[in-house]
Every structure is written in C-alpha cells, then in structure tokens.
Amino acid sequence: MVVPLPASRRARLLEILERDGAIRLESAAAELAVSVMTVRRDIQDLDADGLVRRVRGGAVSIVLPRVFGDRAMTRASAKNSVARKAEALVPSVGAVGVDASTTSGALLAIIRCERLLVVTNSVDNAAIARARPGVRAVLAGGEFEQQTGSLVGPTAEQTARSFAYDVFFTSASAVDAATGTMEVSLEEAAVKHAFAARARTTVVLADSSKLGQQALALALEWNVIDTLVTELDPSDDRLDPFRGLVEIL
The missing domain is CATH 3.40.50.1360 (Rossmann fold)
Incomplete structure (x- = not known):
C-alpha cells in the first residue's frame, strides 16, 4: 500500500474538510490509510499554517470573510x-x-x-x-x-x-x-x-x-x-x- 507523502496527505485533508465540513481523526486516517497520530500531526501543521482550526477529535475551517x-x-x-x-x-x-x-x-x-x-x-x-x-x-x-x-x-x-x-x-x-x-x-x-x-x-x-x-x-x-x-x-x-x-x- 502506498502511503501519501506529507504534502499530498495535507492537501487531501483539506479536500476532506471542503467535502465534509470537518476533518475527523479516525475517519480521515482510515480514508488515507495512515495512523490517527499521523493525521493529528498533519492537523497540527495545518493549524500552525493558519489553514484549519484544531478542535477535539479533528479540525474545522478557519472562518474568514469572503465575497x-x-x-x-x-x-x-x-x-x-x-x-x-x-x-x-x-x-x-x-x-x-x-x-x-x-x-x-x-x-x-x-x-x-x-x-x-x-x-x-x-x-x-x-x-x-x-x-x-x-x-x-x-x-x-x-x-x-x-x-x-x-x-x-x-x-x-x-x-x-x-x-x-x-x-x-x-x-x-x-x-x-x-x-x-x-x-x-x-x-x-x-x-x-x-x-x-x-x-x-x-x-x-x-x-x-x-x-x-x-x-x-x-x-x-x-x-x-x-x-x-x-x-x-x-x-x-x-x-x-x-x-x-x-x-x-
């Protein structure tokens, strides 16, 4: 089984966020075929970059003004x-x-x-x-x-x-x-x-x-x-x- 590279994995997590409205640790890990710990670390990185907001059990979108x-x-x-x-x-x-x-x-x-x-x-x-x-x-x-x-x-x-x-x-x-x-x-x-x-x-x-x-x-x-x-x-x-x-x- 091919494990996605970190950059690719994080891009897919953002796609999951757009599709589902939230990233849930267990379901995202299953979809990406990686561990929950790996998804948690990716979410931490995405949060640090200002792309998501970490919450209990996963992450949600950053709410910003948009046209x-x-x-x-x-x-x-x-x-x-x-x-x-x-x-x-x-x-x-x-x-x-x-x-x-x-x-x-x-x-x-x-x-x-x-x-x-x-x-x-x-x-x-x-x-x-x-x-x-x-x-x-x-x-x-x-x-x-x-x-x-x-x-x-x-x-x-x-x-x-x-x-x-x-x-x-x-x-x-x-x-x-x-x-x-x-x-x-x-x-x-x-x-x-x-x-x-x-x-x-x-x-x-x-x-x-x-x-x-x-x-x-x-x-x-x-x-x-x-x-x-x-x-x-x-x-x-x-x-x-x-x-x-x-x-x-």
Whole structure:
C-alpha cells in the first residue's frame, strides 16, 4: 500500500474538510490509510499554517470573510438542500427579512409567492428576489462591505428595523450550541440582530459545516431563534447539541 507523502496527505485533508465540513481523526486516517497520530500531526501543521482550526477529535475551517460569489460556490449542494427544506416556511403573502448569505440566496431563487415583500442587506440577494414572480424587493442602504458584499452600518440597521417581518431568514458564519450564531464582524452581526428584533419568527439556514464552529462576533442567541434548518436528516447525531434549543428541520 502506498502511503501519501506529507504534502499530498495535507492537501487531501483539506479536500476532506471542503467535502465534509470537518476533518475527523479516525475517519480521515482510515480514508488515507495512515495512523490517527499521523493525521493529528498533519492537523497540527495545518493549524500552525493558519489553514484549519484544531478542535477535539479533528479540525474545522478557519472562518474568514469572503465575497458572495466565492461563498456561493462552497458546499452548493448542501445549501440547495437547506433551501428546499426551508421553502415551506416562506409565506406566500407578507414580508420577510433576508440576510446577505448565499444560503438565503439559494432559498430566494426557488420561492413562489403571490405578494411578498423581501427586505435584504445584500445587493446579490435583492437581485435574486426581484427576479421572482410576486416578489417586491427592498435593499437596505448602508456601507458596502467589500469582503462580504453586504451592506452594514447604522443605515442598514435602521432599514432592517423599519419593517415588521413574518420570518427572518439568516445563515451564519458559525453556529455554536453554547452561544448561538456568530459572524465574521460586529457590523454583520448588528444588522442580523436588527432584522431578528422585528421578526415574528427567525429561521437559521446553516449547512452542517457551520455547526460547532465559532467566529468573531455573536449575532443571535438561541432565545431569539425559532428554527434551525440544515441539509442533515433531523435525527443525525451531529444535531444532538442543538436539540431542546430550537425546532430542527
């Protein structure tokens, strides 16, 4: 049996991270046909290079700001699965708030409505919403965040607070069972908080790579979140830390 060279092995570990959302020591070792200790050392090296973050039992991604187009191409299949699940939660008539996430964009791309107002702080998501029959889109003003493509700051927060929403759909940079959803900046978190404060129901759309991670700024605590939608089967044990906190779809 040919054992991959260190550089090749670490490249394959990063591919596993992209595919699965996390590197798990035992399963990665089995896939690469090496020892768990070898994978642990590789993860230490990747962590030292700033490419992953070590956690108990393996590693997860480093959460950094990325532009909309780059985020849209990452785990697209999982995001589309999340969107299909969440479609049933979109009212045909009424108003919804939508954040600047690409998972929310995947949802907007498939909605069918009679008369729905969509308010968002994303230029990209506003364009997606405007293309849907029966949808009127309102784009929040504010300061354009180059790294994420979203609109942030006091004007964006004020616009978010200016409407009453049946549902606020939001994703997250990270979803932590102990704290709630987290974002790459305080400004991003503040806009999401403003949307949630005016919504009757808040739905978090998160593919499984976000679960158990942490990012810079706390956005929404669990007491303001009603539903968590992932691509996983609701019985999946990766969702166990979130049971009892919210409804899981």
